[in-house]
Amino acid sequence: MQSIRILAVILALLSGTAPAEPSRDLLREQFEQSVRAIAAEVDGVVGVTLEDLATGERFSINGDVVFTQASAIKLPILIELFRQVERGRYDLDAEVRLEATDVVPGSGVLQQLTPGKVTLTLRDVATLMVTVSDNSATNMIIDRVGMERVNETMLALGLTETKLQRKMMDAGAWSENRENLSTPDEQSALLKILADTDSTFLSAASRDEILRILSIPKPSRIRPGLPPGTRVAHKTGSLDGVVVDVGIVFMEERAFIIAMMGNWLADAAQAEDAMSRIAGAAYGYFDRVASSNRYGHRK
Helix, strand or coil, rough: HHHHHHHHHHHHCCCCCCCCCHHHCCCCCCHHHHHHHHCCCCCCCCEEEEEHHHHHHHHEECCCCEEHHHHHHHHHHHHHHHHHCCCCCCCCCEECCHHHCCCCCCCCCCCHHCCCEEEHHHHHHHHHHCCCCCCCCHHHHHHHHCCCHHHHHHHHHCCCCEEECCCCCCCCCCCCCCEEECCCCCHHHHHHHCCCCCCCCHHHHHHHHHHHHHCCCCCCCCCCHHCCEEEEEEEEEEEEEEEEEEEEEECCCCCCEEEEEEEEECCHHHHHHHHHHHHHHHHHHHHHHHCCCCCCCCC
């Protein structure tokens, strides 16, 4: 980009005119450089995709690199559940019973309850899957919607690298390299479907309910970098050496997608801090653009 600008200046000088400096482009360059600098501080591999849903302006670092999703795979599972509900296969208000075979360790609360004695609605199970990243709840939903159907839907959407390859807490998966995968670009595309009011993939009612569930406050790498009270519809994920947070940030006048994924991490806390800083930088940039005219004069 810098070489193009230099060439433009040379041509302008030869023609006897000087070009006006596109200050908006300079602001974007500064923003991109700041995000790249933050990502470069992390000891590991980081991927970031950002997109302004009002203008389509997009920025990506390692956006097409495949990462382990960790619990962020629960977003595709949630979307597939709602797709099957719309097709009449399930009712979100139908009751399901927690069985002993459903219970797995790790994150969540269902493992602390009494199998065979606890019933919840399918909506409640889905909510636990997202808000407390409940592994038992996740496996209950996978058993119902089907792993292969989640993957078929992702392929139908053109998301060829987004793959559900194991249930939660599968002891043999690590040694077999069966990870649940995606890329920042594909996670961004999936979130865009939820934000697109013209999308026919899901009804407006389903999109609203999914966004409601995703917006329930929970531990976050995105939220700490934003102004207090900012609505964020997102899903986190973490494993040893892996940190993920993907979501939609709702500002006063517009929204933007942020998909951040990290693996090979030496220090998870370092990656989490970097992701919060990237989220803050993105909010500041998109908010400034949204509230300014083409010459940077703010309302």
